[in-house]
Amino acid sequence: MNKKASVLLAALMCAAAANAADKACLLEGSLKIGKQVTEIKDCMQNGGVKTEQFLETCKGIAKMGAAMGAPPKITYLDACPASPQGVCDGMFGQPVQSYYYKRDPKDLADTKASCLAQGGKWKS
Template identity: 45%
Template structure:
């Protein structure tokens, strides 16, 4: 399994939950280098309905800044009511939460590793939504 599939998914559920989130989703786009490859990323995180807006936005910012640690620039974040459809795949209910991750613009090889990563994090994979 690719490390790049597991790390971002794990970060999606690390912040505490509260209530009344106004922005329910964040779309993060960027690129970074990993093991000599330039990786283009376009993923969206759908919030748990009970999560506070501040906690959710903090989580999105942490994900966007992860690419800086890998030699890239911070990803661009767009907040919205829900993640856009269609997606290439969705990991639903990661780590026992109601948080979902939507994936777009992934290569076939990268996309093929995501179902196993999702399952390891306790989520349910859906190929398209």
């Protein structure tokens, strides 16, 4: 590959990553609450929040996770992965969908209850 093509490819990849940043953020890692360690794989998908606010929310959630274990890995995507265990749509009245992937049955039930209590709509 020649130098111009390499530079163009790198620029396109950066642009694609920047474009994906305002659409979805996948958070993966371990949280420690007391003596219990919980693996998480959650994703938040933007349904109309301003990009800056969405990115700050993703980073804020990661910081909270860091306080309860290791900071979760954040991956920005065009959309959250398929086949979640559940989705909370519109929590706190915001146009955001939260996708949950690695929840045990009790945690999933608690997550659903929290979603509904905060004004969201739950989809299994």
